[in-house]
């Protein structure tokens with residue numbers, strides 16, 4: 001497949017309707033914080049008590065969803081920019097607009113439809129986010145990762161995260177699919193972490209390890225599947241970095257990321273994976289490389305969101321077939337967390 005990545009000018013990100021008030025204002029909390037220390041008020045300038053989401057709030061959303069659908073998902077999928085078609089493969093669908101789900105944030109980005117789709121795929125029950133939430137939309141990190149904890153309460157065991165990303169690694173090309181073997185959570189390194197604030201012990205420990213957050217067996221399985229499907233020619237494995245966005249990288253930033261060992265960069269995913277790992281979900285992640293990040297002052301190319309979405313469309317079938325086969329071969333333990341809620 002030929003992918004023309006010469007990007008047309010002009011980004012088409014929809015102007016986010018929400019403002020940064022929820023993240024950065026200092027007004028008091030309307031919700032209680034964690035189970036263990038609900039009276040603690042975080043004094044940090046980058047994490048406010050109002051960003052905390054109580055266990056009850058996650059549970060209310062999970063209970064509402066369970067009252068609306070008979071599906072009890074074992075696998076959750078988060079669709080990246082332009083990858084929403086992953087939901088189309090689900091059979092016996094029940095779908096909900098985010099605006100109808102109590103407690104759910106809203107998607108504001110083009111290419112993120114804003115629907116939660118439940119259904120069956122190859123004998124597994126799945127829930128699929130057609131559209132995710134990004135920090136740059138003005139959501140707190142706790143909000144961007146809200147669905148992940150709801151999935152845990154629904155009984156999900158495995159989370160599949162997908163994203164569109166720009167490549168820094170030499171030898172990566174637009175249209176390549178990178179299996180994520182690790183990440184650099186840049187917002188997290190400077191204290192912007194969805195786990196900041198009082199820890200909710202019901203979900204996981206105060207200090208979770210992140211040294212094996214992308215499941216090795218699933219990565220090997222995906223590489224095997226790619227071989228069988230005859231697409232290993234454009235499979236890669238590498239390190240994804242999450243940056244805050246919404247602007248794409250300057251050349252100096254691109255060079256810095258490259259020197260740091262980052263293979264692909266985007267504006268999502270790592271925060272979701274941190275929360276998923278904290279609450280014990282098994283994670284598989286893939287990045288669709290939609291563009292090369294410009295690293296040279298001689299290079300006249302520039303990236304835009306339309307180009308990103310276009311590569312998503314061109315590679316949609318391959319991504320869909322890979323993820324479908326992976327799901328069919330995932331082993332499920334049948335921990336019914338929806339009955340034994342954490």
Ligand SMILES: O=P(O)(O)O[C@H]1O[C@H](CO)[C@@H](O)[C@H]1O
Pocket residue numbers: 079080081109132134162163164165245266267268269304305308
């Ligand atoms: O990470 P996803 O949601 O796939 O989207 C990626 O694509 C958008 C930029 O085109 C950014 O939101 C970036 O994070």
Ligand SMILES: Nc1nc2[nH]cnc2c(=O)[nH]1
Pocket residue numbers: 164165166167243245247248249265266267290291292293303308
């Ligand atoms: N930060 C970042 N996000 C992206 N999402 C898709 N492409 C890119 C990119 O080049 N940079």
